[in-house]
Amino acid sequence: MTANNVNKNITVFDVARQAGVSKSTVSLVLTESDKVSEKSKEKVLKAIDELGYVYNRDAAALRSRRSNLVGVVINDLTNPYSAQLAVGLERHIRSLGYMSVLVNSGEDLTTQKQLVQQLKEYRLAALVICPTPGTDAQWLNQQIDAGIPVIQIMREVVGARAPLVIPDNVKGTSLVTQHLLDQGYRHLAFIGGNESISDFHERLAGFDRTLLKAQLTNLQITRIQAPTNRHGGRQAIQQALQSDPNLQAIVCFNDVIAYGAIEQLHALGRIPGKDIAVAGFDDLEDSCRMSPALTTVHIDADKIGQAVCRLLGNKKEAVASEGRILVDVEFIPRSSG
């Protein structure tokens, strides 16, 4: 009653008293409203600093019926590209004043469902999801109907009413394939990936269409699916060589597959980039530094982050105006192919 209560938290009320304004004004400053004069704002900020006040997000979220958390569901954080993407997304989301809650579905449908169910309890500002194979459009639409703004990235769930941010996969593999054809290679393979994800179809389509358009008669083409990790790459190239011993060039579903392929070629005593051309997709940080440096397609994780932020910022408008953002990619020829 008399002594200053040590155990009590400092609230907007204390700040208001210290600054000589009402708590509403403090709240306006905290939410960066422009309806507050420079003078009041300064007084409030000074008081906040003096008291060491810490904003209470729980109380804010309770009243405003929405937190500033953005759920980010990544399919597989142990995949280097996903990690790179997650880091970029997190930074961008934070720069918008949101906090990202990064979770990993591990490509497991049940885990993904549980995660989203749990995330809902936080009244997310938005949900960014790189959907696991087999994700149900109806389920995703349910989440949207429940009031969560959903943004799909990297992979498309057909029929979902959520805006989408993906790299231009078709363009990427088209450029790679054309490059290899231009060098005179006619025995080509596409290895890695899995038909249950949309980007596989797109990347393969870029490959196939380019071959078709070239109208060459002496082509020999091999296609091998494989798990998206190094080991998958190793196995796939083994299979591809079995199916076509005169293989000249390999388009890999992504860089990790390419890493595996290159390792396996080394082990077989064949020199990648010389005996056989290898190209990837993603342009991981290591790809430019390995030997041989990997020919690949650069996806700018930063641009993906920016696109997601554009959608986050737009809120309403976004869904209607930009249902699908295609992020440009860049072909990077290096010594491996």
Place this chain on the structure above:
Amino acid sequence: MTANNVNKNITVFDVARQAGVSKSTVSLVLTESDKVSEKSKEKVLKAIDELGYVYNRDAAALRSRRSNLVGVVINDLTNPYSAQLAVGLERHIRSLGYMSVLVNSGEDLTTQKQLVQQLKEYRLAALVICPTPGTDAQWLNQQIDAGIPVIQIMREVVGARAPLVIPDNVKGTSLVTQHLLDQGYRHLAFIGGNESISDFHERLAGFDRTLLKAQLTNLQITRIQAPTNRHGGRQAIQQALQSDPNLQAIVCFNDVIAYGAIEQLHALGRIPGKDIAVAGFDDLEDSCRMSPALTTVHIDADKIGQAVCRLLGNKKEAVASEGRILVDVEFIPRSSG
């Protein structure tokens, strides 16, 4: 006033009415208290299901003055071991009923500070941090004093009053070094890492002490620090070979450094595991599958997760009883050394 208000959220009150109990009882069920009869519990769960009630964490956190969020600050998510660790941690933390908020400091001190400041606004249940080099013990202690239970992992900030979970680094490199000595190698190098982090000192200590204990007179030892990525490994081995052209065996600070070293050796036409032995530390997923398979030290990310959870569970007791949990490591000899 009369019609059912469509826009209104379903709350514990609605559930209580549907189940024919009070809202406190519903709350008890939600917090999994054992002070509620099986019969009431069933009624409540049925009502929750029927109404499609979603728990509101914000309200809960506001009243209970603590959220169920656990902040996880990782130093560098693009490092594969960190990613592996983060995934393991996240899974464990979730299994305890908490939600992990994964953020990436990118080894940047200012970012780390900002992140923690932001995380504080959520009244974290705990903060798990893999501290960036240069982290100030006093700053960390301030956070603890502010009421956040802090757990350090992988790296130690000397003077911080936070419990610590680290792998047995000394044992790891000791075993590696002894193994190399046993094979008769006398020209050894330790490459990679940086003296501003505690694990570097520990791993180097394991190396040095083992050499000392061996009491050999014909040793030639090289030590090269380098950034912890593949490129660092490539550069470091280049330097090491310059300093000792007859190098026989290399102890790498971690697997990523070893990957770089192996690549560079390949490029120089020297066969790792045959011309020169290479060993790593971490045992990344790829390490057992590459060629040559990498001799390394296995750190079980799961065990780290378990140890962290033990600390999370204990609350009070933990800090006193288990200030420092040393997670056992396992030496894995393979063909690279």
Place this chain on the structure above:
DNA sequence: GGCCAGTTTTGTATCCATCAACATCACCCC
């Protein structure tokens, strides 16, 4: 002084689950 339109500020109700303290109940013991 009074009035206007626009900008700032303030008072009050509200968001929803939890806590503390208090009822209730069945059961048993002396």
Place this chain on the structure above:
DNA sequence: GGGGTGATGTTGATGGATACAAAACTGGCC
């Protein structure tokens, strides 16, 4: 029968910020 004991259940106040509407300023002008 009085009252103790332990398990369940309930009431009412509470946590800290924001939404909303109403009030209090602005400065200019009749």
